[in-house]
Amino acid sequence: xSERSPxxxxxxxxxxxxxxxxxxxxxxxxxxxxxxxxxGVAERDVAEVRELRESLRAVCLAHAGHAPHREVxxxxxxxxRAPLYVAVDERDGSAALAPADAGPLLSRVAAAVAEALxxxxxxxxxxxxxxxxxxxxxxxxxxxxxxxxxxAVCGARAKMRRYRAKES
Numbered sequence: 443x444s445e446r447s448p449x450x451x452x453x454x455x456x457x458x459x460x461x462x463x464x465x466x467x468x469x470x471x472x473x474x475x476x477x478x479x480x481x482g483v484a485e486r487d488v489a490e491v492r493e494l495r496e497s498l499r500a501v502c503l504a505h506a507g508h509a510p511h512r513e514v515x516x517x518x519x520x521x522x523r524a525p526l527y528v529a530v531d532e533r534d535g536s537a538a539l540a541p542a543d544a545g546p547l548l549s550r551v552a553a554a555v556a557e558a559l560x561x562x563x564x565x566x567x568x569x570x571x572x573x574x575x576x577x578x579x580x581x582x583x584x585x586x587x588x589x590x591x592x593x594a595v596c597g598a599r600a601k602m603r604r605y606r607a608k609e610s
């Protein structure tokens with residue numbers, strides 16, 4: 443959907459997960475072996491991954507100032523299940539939260555969220571305001587007020603709808 447470059451650091455994983463479904467067409471890459479493999483997800487875990495995806499989407503919508511798209515399990519409840527530990531780099535003494543088990547997607551997402559929080563980038567991961575889209579994107583605008591994943595597609599659709607509403 444978006445012509446934007448991927449989110450920085452671990453947020454790229456979160457963005458990729460949220461964008462595994464095209465809400466307009468209903469196509470879900472988690473339905474494919476390749477789509478699951480790209481995220482390291484087993485077929486037996488797809489229902490939990492979808493729950494995580496929609497909780498992340500709700501948070502991305504909140505970052506953009508919008509209500510959740512539907513009722514979801516709060517992201518904090520899901521991330522509380524992910525064991526993390528403080529990893530300290532022996533060379534420079536830097537520290538970061540890391541997944542206790544790098545395999546589960548939930549742990550990798552929790553570590554990515556923690557990284558984004560410390561980097562100050564978490565609130566810049568947003569979801570497009572158009573209900574048929576809600577694609578995740580990283581808002582690189584100076585003021586942090588991006589509204590659409592793509593100005594050329596979703597922004598144009600929104601502006602055309604407003605124009606048509608005024609004409610009626």
